[in-house]
Amino acid sequence: MRKKIIIGNWKMNKTPSEVKKFFDEFKNKKIEFRSNMIYGIAAPSCDLYYAVNERPNDNFVISSQDISKHLSGAYTGEISALMLKEMGVNYAIVGHSERRTYHKETDSDINAKAKTALENGIVPIICVGETLQEYESGISKQVVEKQVKECVKDLDLSKIVIAYEPVWAIGTGKTATNDYAQEMCKFIRSLTSNETLIQYGGSVTPESIDELLNQPDVDGALVGGASLKVDSFISLIEKK
């Protein structure tokens, strides 16, 4: 049985002292976790060291929000798999739509980043998803098929996570219906494998997550806004 994987994407939020505050508050709560679940947060680069050291236990996954395709060298501003690994970071988001848009990342860049991550023991969370215009033109599957095929080229499909995030649902409060999320995740499964973990992302809330997780091909969620506050984050990962 595939595990569920729920990761909070903090984006460019929280200073190191706010990370400590989050975990201090988290450690004071009594939580009954969902079963068979991987959970954690993706922190900004400058917070990763604090997050690894302040997290309540080793089961709490700390992910980066990006990773370089290079291992070292003259790449100002980038962070390598070796650095992440040594800090205790085991997951890396790659190809988030905000990086595709603002940093012009291509599917081939994303594939190279995911490859470097995997080769160094870091699980890549590969983001794909169509824009509003593509959705309205009825070409979502064509767009996502191209992204998935290029991004997962030559990767071990049993060792990666794919986050299906329709761009029109990210940070907009406009979540996809459960049926649509299921249809797209099932489609992505047909392009990958039965072992691939496939998340949905896009305005997921504590209220919407249970029905989403009930969909047979939705293996979890990548959650932005609703992961920033401790109580809201806990409502995503606790057993109802």
Ligand code: PEP
């Ligand atoms: C995200 O950052 O990947 C995301 C899905 O954000 P939100 O949940 O805020 O839409």
